[in-house]
Every structure is written in structure tokens, then in C-alpha cells.
Amino acid sequence: MVEMRDGCPKAEDILHVLRDRVALLPGTRDRSGRAVIIFPARENTTPINPDYTRNILIYLHAVTADDYKDRGFTIIIDMRKGTTWNNVKPILKSIQEHFPAEVHAVLIIKPDKFWEKHKTSVSSGKYKFDIQMISVEGLTRYVDSSQLTRDLGGSLFYDHDEWLETRMELERLIWQTIDVMHNFESFREEMKNGEMPIDVATAERATAAHVVLKKKILGAPIERIQHDVERVQQRISGSNDGDDNYNPSNVQVTTNPDLAAALPHLASLVNSLRTSKDEIFVQWEARRQKLDHCYQLKLFEQDADKMFDWIRSHYALSTQRLLEIGDSEQSTSMLLTEHLDFITAANVGFFHTNFNFLNTIDNTEVNVSHVTTVAKRLREIGNYGKVQIENVAMHLDEEWRRFKQINEQRSRLLDLALSFHRKSHIYLSNTPSWLHSITMDNGRRMSQYSGDELEAAIAEHERFGEMFLQTYAEAIGDGRSLTQILKTLAGDAVGQNNAYKHVVDLIQQITRAHKELHSQWQAKKLRLHSRLALIAFETDTHRVLQWLEEHGDAYLNKNTAIGECDVQQMSVVVEELRRRIEAFSARVEARRDLLNKSVLFHTHYSEIMEWYGRMEVKSSQYDFVSTNVQEGERRKEEWMIESDATAQAYATTMGEGNQLIRALEQQAKMMNIDNCDTVAVIERLISDIEQRHAKLADRWPHQRRSLQLGVKFAAFIKDCKQIIQQLKNWREDMVALVKSNNFAERAEHILPYQDDNTTQVKNAVTGVKNNAAELLQIFITDFWKYDFNKFYSKALRDNESTLVNAEGILATDVIITSLQQLTDCQREVMQVAQETHHRIEQCMQFNRARAMAAVAIQKMQYEETKLLHMNTIPTSLEEALAAQAAHKQFQHSVESISRTTSAFLNKTDQLISNGGVDVHSVDDLNEEVLNRWRRLVGVTEERNKLIKAGVVCYKTLHQGVSFFVLLHIMKFL
Template structure:
């Protein structure tokens, strides 16, 4: 009884990498994208410390192991956050480990753009060398790839995820599985111990075997299956009731949460594990009871053998004594009296021992009766085996000539008729399986009984060899019958799959022609502003989700067609042409859907930037008033000139970008007109009017720039003039103070004073 197949049984344990898991290097919240692929989130790291490659490899291997098995084959999506200062040196080892060690298929890696320009540049340059698709996106565009309810909060979504709770659950689940596996190993050990024990050879050995067997019962009872069942129930409540009390977001709404599918997928395995434990314990208990009966019977037999041997020896001794002294009558009266007394004692002893003798005989008769009953059960079971095996082999001749439904008789039948034939075919299998199961079950029971009776010598018993031959005959016949039945069922199933394929092919094409294409031709508007464009984008996203189902149905049809062609159940040439036509329609439809997605994206950006640049122009209208005021300092004037030039350059760049977006939107609308053959002239005129408004405002603004530069140049000259006037006034005041001090100068210093006076005069004139 091996342990169950799960991540724990395969060796991966959370406790082995608990330190890495607690660091939140990668998160597996149970999220799925729109293609039902599991999502792994790698949060941003504010520090630039690199992760140990071995720890990272073990972490990714563990996350793969604990992901639900039913979605692993869909591939994995990794979302890596490079905000908050996360560097390329931190992300690079993650991508390298994904490429070299991750056992699953990585279908996409979405990197949230870093804040730093150089990190963004390094990342975009270095991501082209990996075998999986890597895209750099903004945090707002993450909802294009997955629903907001499947994105954890720190990545801008509404999925509630508590990493510590997840980690505690994983540890508890793995501890429970390991404990259950340990109980199963003990059960297997005890079962082997009971089945391999030797048959006691005497009473002492039988008593020792019974004592050991009683202790084994205590060991079996100490393995608490009820405790495991209670822990499984607790885990069930924790897994499925984790969203009963959810926190509230900052805007007052309840955060989105569902039970983690990767955690909830383990619950059926846990339930199956508890059932295995309960079933195994019941089998062990039954085995213990049967073994106890065998040991008790063996003890009774050995005790009987001992008592019978003792009785035999006692009777033999008395008989020998009687025979030896039978003719001795004594030589005198006293001697004869002594012999008579001894004979009376012997007679009394025989009478008393008769009770023990009768007890031994009763035990012998009872044991003999048990053997007779066992023999009776053996013969009855053997009779049932022969009867049921003969019934199966007798019917086999009729069954093999007409195995269920002949596929050649169900050609060109409808789906409902094929389904009825399939049910009839399955009912035939149920008939011969039931007869075989009854015969095989009785034969297996008889085999166990013979092994118990014959012991180690069962292989040499002729009756056991005959039983094995009979089992082989019915097993071979059943396999042959089932092989033909299975082959015919596959043929009928392929017939039905072919009918379903044709019906589904028509349904997909009808949806494309009657719903998908007309919807795209009706919904051609791009809105009048950003709000209406965003609303249209939301509606289109809902339509894309519906279209995804059609894509999936088409992919299933391609897979089904390959199986049908390999089975030879369809016309290969016609099917290939039909698939090519379907592929062409799907590709054309997908191209149109993507074209509208891109159109609405361009329109939303253009309307947003239109509002921004028009608001900027309004702000520029108020700039002239501030330019007419002359600043007090020349430095501030220079700063105003630099600011004016910078704002003008920025305005030119913004104008060029918005006009480019207008031209891009105009080209997309022209493409829409040609591809869908629709009249979208109103939307084109609206875009042209908006572009014309921008051009007119830009032309008017550009005309004012020369006068604004004149204002600033004049302001700079006035500021320089005011600065020079202030300097002249300061020097004149200083000269005046110097002249006042010269009034009392002596005559012998007049030449020196005159020299300094001339210098001051020249300085003032030079200003």
C-alpha cells in the first residue's frame, strides 16, 4: 500500500525551504489567466540583494509541484514587478532559473516596467535571449491579460491573498500527508508481520504467539485514523471558508476572494487518503481477527495434543502396571490384602481420570468438527468456483461471436442513435464483467483459503495448481473479450466524435458568420472623448472574452480532427479542407478583433492626450500676464527665459506626439473602413476636427512665442539697467563718504588725495 501521489510524496516539502517561502520571493495565490493558466507573482524587492540560485531553483520546483495537476499542462504565466527600485540584477537570476530548471512550460513572463529609466533600458535590451515570451507592461495594462479578480492587491488587483496563511496551510497539509503515510507504512508492516509469522509448534509457542498478537492489537489501535479525519475536516474548513471574513479595501468595498484552487485541489486527495486509511485499518482489523482465530484454534489443537499425549501416557502406564501385576495374587493374607488395596486405588484413579479423559475427547471431537466444517466450506466454495467459471466459459462462446454492437452496423447514424448504441455496447460489457467478477472473486477467496490450509506447501498441491489454471483460463478469455469490446467501443466513439465534430464545426462557423462578424461591423464607434472610448473598450473586452470560448472550441476541433484522421474515421481530404477554411475564418476574425482592440487603445490614448494638451494650451494663455512683470534680479530673468524655452520645446514635442497619434488613429479608422467595409466617416471627421483644433491652437501659441521672447529680452535689459543703476548709486555714495573725509587732509598729502580722486571719477564714468 504505497503512499498517495502528491507533491509531498514526491519529496518536495515547504519546511525544507521555509526561509525562502517566508521571504515572499514568489507567490502562488491560485490565480488563473483567461486561458486557465496558473499565475506566479514575483513581488518587487526594494533591496538589490540577489537570491541564492539553489534556493530559487528549489522554490520554483516546489511551486510547480504544488500547483493543481489539471492546469500544469496549460503552461505558467509569471508576473514580475520591477517597481520600487527592483534592478535587472535581481530579475535576471529568476529568468535564468525559469529557462534552465523550471519543469513546466512558461508561456509568458510579464514584467511590470521599472521606475528607473536605465533599468527599463537594460531590461528591454536583455529580454530577447530567452526561449519564452517576455513583455514589459505597465501595471494598468495587467488587466488585459487576466481579470482583476485574479490579480493580488499589491499588483493592483482585488484578489485577497495572505501569504502567511497560505504557508501555514501548506505546512499543515504536508505534515498531515506525511503522518498519514507513516500510518499506512505501519499498517503494511503489521500486515506483513501477521502474514509471515510461523505456526506455533507447541503450547508454549502458541501462548507466546497469542501474547504478541494481543500487543499488536494495541499498536494498531494507537494509530489514530479518526485524528487524521478530524485534521482533514479542519483543513477543509480553512481552505473553503477562508473568504468568510474578508478585509475591506480603501474605498469601502469587499475585496474579491475565492478558495485557492491549488489548495482546494489537494482536498480530494486528502479525502481519498482518509478513505484509504479507514479501509486499510478495517482490512488490518479483519486480518487480526482471522489471525487471532487461527492462533486460538492452533492453541486449542496444541493443548489437545498435549492433553491427549498426557492421557495416553497415563493410561499406558496404568495398563503396563496392571499387566505386570495381573497374575500376582500374594503369598499370604496380608500380602493379598495389600495387593487388593493397591488395585482398589488403581480402580479409583481410573474412575477419577475418566473425567479428564472425557474432556480431552470432547475437545478432540470439537476440533474434529471444526475441521469438518472447514472442509465443508472448502468444498462448497470450490463448487461455486467451478460453477461460476463454467458459466463464464460457457457464455464466452456466444459472447465472442457477437461482442456488443458491431461498428459496421452504425454507419451514417445520427448522434442520438450513436449514443443509444454506445449505451447498449456498455451494457454488454457490464454483463460479462459481472459474471467474470463473481467467478474471479470466488476463485481468489478459494486461493486464499488454500494458502491458509496448505501453508508454505501450497505450490505443490494439485488442487491449487488446478485452481490457478482455471483462473488463467477465465482471465485470458475475459481479456480477449474485453479487447474486442474496447476496439468496437472506440470505433463507435469515433463515429460519434465524427458526428459531434461536424456539428461543432457548423456551430463555430455559424457563430462567426451570424454573431461575431456582424457584431464587429455594428460596433465601429470609437467614442467622442476618453470616457466614451473607455466604456467602449470595456464592452469590447467582454466581447473578447466571449470570443475566447470560440477560439478554444476551434482548438478542440483541430485536436479532435487529428484524432479522427489518425483513426481513419473521416474523409481526410474533406476534413483538411474544412479545417483550413475554419482556420482562415478564425484567423480573419481574430485579426479583426485585435484590430478593434488596437483601435480603441489608440483612441483612448489620443482622447486622453487631446484633453491634456488642450488643458496645457489654456494654461499657456495665462503665461503672458506673468511675463509682463519684470523680476527684480537678472538671474530670475534668465531662469524665465530658460523656462520659456523649455516649455516651448515641451509643447512642440507634445504637439508632435498627439498629432502622430491622430494620424495613427486616422490610419486605423481607414483600415477599419477597408477591412470591415463599413462607413465610419463620422468618426474620421471627428478625429480630423480634433486634430485641426490642436493645430490651430499650436499655430496661435507659436505666433505668441516671438512676442513673449521680446517681453523676456526687454525684461532682462530692464533688470540689467536697474542693477547698473543700483551699482552707480552705491559707488556715488561711497565716493561722497570719501570726499567728506578729505576736508581735513593736510597739504602735504594733496597729491595722493588727488590721485585717488581721479580714480574714483574714472570709475564712476566707466559705469
């Protein structure tokens, strides 16, 4: 069999047959316009190999102009020069069985021998085409002489060697063009299916390979092919322009229509080649841009990874030495200097773990800013990995903030430790001298002080006490702050930290020293004040004794008589004195009660005004919302308690004020005095309380609303975080599920759960979005429309609440950000869910296709077994015809399997085109079914050939017997 390429035979594969001039296609057309194939006369009587005849017939049909193929062919067989019937019979058989087009007539030029003429005329009736025995002169009835070659008595010039060379050159150009187009197609597939690089090195290699691919595209020999096409065109048309002269004869050459018919096709191939080159250049440029974006992305990721590594290593170094604060002022000062050098170096270069400079490079913060700037530029130019770039940039910025934050913490810690060590050193080092200065004065010297000197000593002692108390307070305050920070940073392991233990020891030393120093200072203070009090007592006693001596004794000595009195008059005087005393006592009691009420009212007035002041200061806290639900509930409960206590205190104080006013009015009536000014003062104080309370009460609805919103806000944030985490967990579960080994087998079982999970996720996210919309409607006063995907912040901030979180970010912005994060996470997860659902459906379809394949294979096996039972050799024409009829019935059954197989193949082609399935598995399944189908078709065809051969054999046997009987009769006649 002739070798075929892309369904077309090649001249070079049957070159020996063509050179042997077995059959010719000189471009002849009969009078009806049909193409003519000529089998020239051969002096060699050896029969031609049937394969050669079949191959050359197929080839000549293929190279005939397409416009003439449908018209049919006329074939001329020249039996002169000794060509026998044995040479012609294989040709006719090949035409009968293998020629792919209609044969209108076979014109056999009469042989020279009579017996050959007779055999030809006798055997010609069994072919499906018309066979005419004619002479050379009779050819002109069918073919014009101008279309016949010279050896057939015509005038058509035909050089077979020239035709063969031209045909070889033409095919070479066609196949060369097709090869280039195949190369272009492979380049296109290579660019289409090429995987994206995974790092900078592979990106550089991919870019270099892409540049090499461009050179290959540019190296396509299109211009040379075009030049060769023009040269072949001149050669076929018979033009002698140029240096090449293919026609050695001076005879006018007629253009071969079959050769000329290939020229438009060749020109079309060249044009297609140019178009393909332009298209592939467009694809190459698109791929180049994508590779360039990928290279920039990987370079960005590489720089970011280097920054991550540097930041993390130095962050770990900072974390490792975070709690190293030294055990003295000198060591702490050294650590602080090293740390400041480290921070400076972090902004100008990299460090080794011992903080020695290795080399100075670009500013690290500038490098971070540069990476961030590059990320922004890549997003602006539309890099396909802009989401990944944005995430990396945000992560890098976060890591850098963490690094700066821990260094700032260490700076504050070392500053505080240095201050504590300095102040503790001052206090402990001065404690002995302070103790000495306190205890150096003895009682004898103190008794010699005058009152003025003691007052000066007391003042000096007080100043000294304030001095060392201030020093103690500063040292202890720094120490306690330092221990609190160490507890916060070290956590539960703070007890194992040597720095913390040393600070605690220093605090205990300072406390012990301060107790002793303060007790000594207090004792000296007591002595000084006791001595001053003794001097004052002695002075007062001296003055009393002096008054008694000067006035008391003289008065007693002067008044010694006892006098006389009237008892009745004395009783009246005594009664009047008693009444006056009782009235005075009543006024004193009323005065005492009034003063008590005044003291109580003024005390509560001061307390409630102070309380109102604290509430006003605290009112600003209600503009902050927490993301913790428990904290929000606690703040709400605390506010309720405070508001109830405020209302109760207000009622009590107002009652006390009113009682005080009534008592003042009673006093005015009792004593006949004017208390209007005092009452006005009390009323003004009551008015102050009412105003402050009204102002505070006006804030209560806002505060209550803020606290309620805070609880709802915290619950929303909690729900968002929980759903986002659940979405992430579900995404990980889906990825693991798809990668599992038994995913395909469990697909049909998994699908309901997958759909149920998808519905639950959608419902949960929709519920959170509805809660967010309701919450935003409460936050934003005049809000009338909200779109989850398009949110215009400026328009909202004109109407929104001023509630912020602990970081000072508006609560509405936090809600929008959380909602956007939830929406982005939902979009990503739902995309994974959609892909998983698609994969599940693909697996289910693959399982169905596998079931269809099993059914088809089972049917094929059944039919093949059935065919084996029918596989008998007929022994007569009747048996052969019966077997032929049974085989036709069997072929109808095979055709039904063909439809099943076609449906299966269409199903698998659809699976492959939709994607998401293992192409190799589908191909293996296809191959298994096709192998079975080919086997069944093969054995069916073999059986068909056998039956046909049997029928032909028995028919020929019957005809041969009749023919030999006829010959036998003719012999006797």
C-alpha cells in the first residue's frame, strides 16, 4: 500500500513505479472533458505487480484536477508491443476494486495477436465499466488528436521525466509548506499549553525560550518557498524566463491542467502561511507580554521573599533579645546603645546576629517602599497576578510594621529600664547618707533650739522628706511599670526571666530601704514637733500663771461679800433665765439641724458635680465600640448601673436641697431675719444640678444606642470572622476532596452534600449581609440604598455615625471592610465550590461514559461471539449466498453497535472539550472501546471478504464450467 501523508499519497513513495511508466497522466481530456489515464504499451510481458497498479491509480486520481474528478475518468490501455491479456487483467481488476472515482470507459487498443483479442472481448463483460476494443486510429472518436500523445498518434507533447520532476518539485513545495504550517501550529500549541514559570529562573528560561521561538518563526523559509513557487509556476506554464530552462525541445509546450490545478492551492498555502505567521506573531507578542508580566511578578515575589527573610530573621533576633534589659545602669546603657545602632542599621543595612555590621546596602525601609511601589506599578499596568501582588504587598507592609513595633517596644523598655536603674541607683546609693543626716542630731542639741530654729528645722525636714519621697516614688513607679511591661511581654514565663527577677529584687531593696528611711524620718519629725509643742506649752502655761497673778487673785481678794436677794423676784429671774436658755437651746438645735442639712447637701452637691464631671469625661468612651461581644455586654451592663445610680443620687440630692430651702425659710420666720441671699445660692446650686443632670440625661439615649450598636457590631464582626474561617475550612476540605484518590468513585455520593453545603453557605452569607445592611441603616441616619459590591464612602460619611473602634477607624468602615472581606472570601470559595461541582459532574459524566463503554464492549463481545459461531466455510454457491444473507443481517446488528460507539465517542469528546477530567483516562477508555470496535469491524470485514470470495469463486466455477463445455463443443465442431 502506498504511504499516505495527511490522507494524500506522495510521488516519492512510488517513484520507482512512476519512473517505470506503468501509467501516465499527461493532462489529456476526452471529448466529454473527462480526465484520461494512459497505460502505455510494454514490451516486457511480465505482469505488473497489482500493488503497483493499485498505488499508481490511487496516486493519479489524487493528483488529477479536482474540477475533473467528479466527471469520471477514461482509461486507455495500449496492448500493442506484446502486451498480453495477463498484463491487462490485473489492471482491470485494480480499476474495478481500487480506483476511487467513476470510470466511464476503458479503451483497450487492439492487441496484435488474435487470441488476445478474443480473450479480451470474452472477458470484458464482468466489469462495472464499459470496455471498448479499438484501434489506434479509432481513439480519435473518444479523444481529440491534439489531446493524444505522439505514441498514440496525436500531437500532444508529453515528457514523462519532465512531468515527474515537476510533480516531485510541486509536491516538495506543498509538503514543505505544510511542514512549516505544522511547525507554526506546534508553536501555537506550545504557546497555548505552555505552563507559566514558577520562579525567576524559570521565568528567565521561559523568556529566553520564547525569544528562540521568535527566531524559529522568523526563520520560516516563506520567501524561499514563494520564490520556488514562482519558479515552479513558470515551469508548469512553459515560460522560459530566467536562467532555468526546463524544456530541452523547441516544441511549443501545452500547460498540463492537472499540474496547473495545483498552483492555486500552492498559492493559497503560501498566503495561509503568511497569515499564520502574522497570527502567530500576535500570539507570540501576547505570550511575550504575559511572560514579561510573569517575570516581573516572580521578580517582585523574589524581592519580597528576600525582604520577608530579612525582616523575619531580624524580627526573631529582636524577639530573642527583647527582654534583655541589663542588671545595671551601665549594662542597660550599653544595650540601649546597641539597640539604637541596630535600629539605625535596620534602616541602612543588614546585621549579623552579634549586631556587627557586615555590609552597608540600600535603606531597608526604602527597599520596602520600593517593593510596595513596584507592586502598585504592576497593579496599574494590569499584571495578571494583581490580587496576589496586593496580598504580598499588604503582608510585607504588615511584617514591616510588626518589625518596627517590636523595636519600638524594646526601645521603650530599655529607656524605662535605664531610668529605673539610674533612679534606683540614686536612691540606694544615697540612702546611707540620708540615714546619717537624719540620725546625726541628738536630744541634747535639739533641746538647745529655740522655737524659730525648730520651725526652720521642721521646714527643712519636710523639704528633705519631699525630696527622698519624690525620688522613691519615681524609682518605684518606673520599677512597677517595668515589671508590668515585662509581665505583658513574657506572659506566664515571666517568673523564669532573670531581668524580671533582678528588677523585683531591686524594688524590694528600695522598699526595705525606704521603710527604714521613712521610719527614721518620721521619728525625727515627731521629735521636732514634740519639742516645738513643748516650747509652746511652756509659753502658754507661763502666760496663764502670769494672768492669774496679775488679775485673778486680785479680783478674788477684792470681792468677798455674799449679798441679799428676794426669793420671788429671784424665781422670776431664774424662770426667765430658764426660758431664755430653752429658747436659745431650740435655736441652737435648729441651727445645728440647718447646718447638718447644709453640710449634707453641700457634700452631696460636690460629690454629684464631681460624678457629673466624671460622666462627662467618660461620655467620650461611648463613641468607641469593641469587637468583643462580652466586653460590649459588660459595658452595657455597667452603663445601666451607672445611669440608675446617677438618677438615684440626683433624686436624693434634689430632695436634700429642697429640705435645706424649707429649713432656711423656717429659720427666717423663727429669727425674723432675711435669708433670701442664702436661699438664692442654694437654688442656684440646685439649678446647677438640674442643668448638669439634664445635660447628662440628654446623652443617655445616644449612649444607650451606641452601646446597643456596639453589641450588634461586635456580634456582626464575630459572625463575619466565624463565617470567613468556616469558608476557608470548607475551601481546604474541597481542595483535599478533589485531590483524594477515590474522588471519582464517590462523586455521585458527594454531589448532594456539596449542593447542600453551597446552599447553606449562600444562606449564611446572605444572612450576614442582611444583618450588615440593617446595621448600616442604623449607623447611617439618612441612608436609603446600599450595594454590597459598590459602596460610595464619601456619600455615606456625610450622614454616618461617629462611632469608631479601638484603632480609631469608623465602625461603618470596619463593617464595610469586614463585609468586603467576607464577599471576597465568598467569591473565592464559591469559585472553588463551582469548580468542585463541575469536577463532580465531570466525574459523574465520566462514570456514565465508563458505563456506556462497558455496555458497548459487552455488546461487541456478544456480537463477536455470535460471529464466531457463524464462521463456517460454504461448500456451495447456495451456502455462500445463505452465508452472505446472514452476514448482511449481522452487519445490521453491528451498525446498531456503531451508533452506540459513536454516542460514546461524542460523549467523551464533549467531556474532553469541557475540561476538568483526566484526558489520559478518557483517552484510555476511548482506546479500549475503539480497539474492541476495530477488532469487531476487522473480523466482520474479513468474514465479508471470505463470503464474497466464496460467492465469486462458486459463480466463476459455474461460468468456467459452462465456458469449457462451450469450448469443448466448438472443438468437436
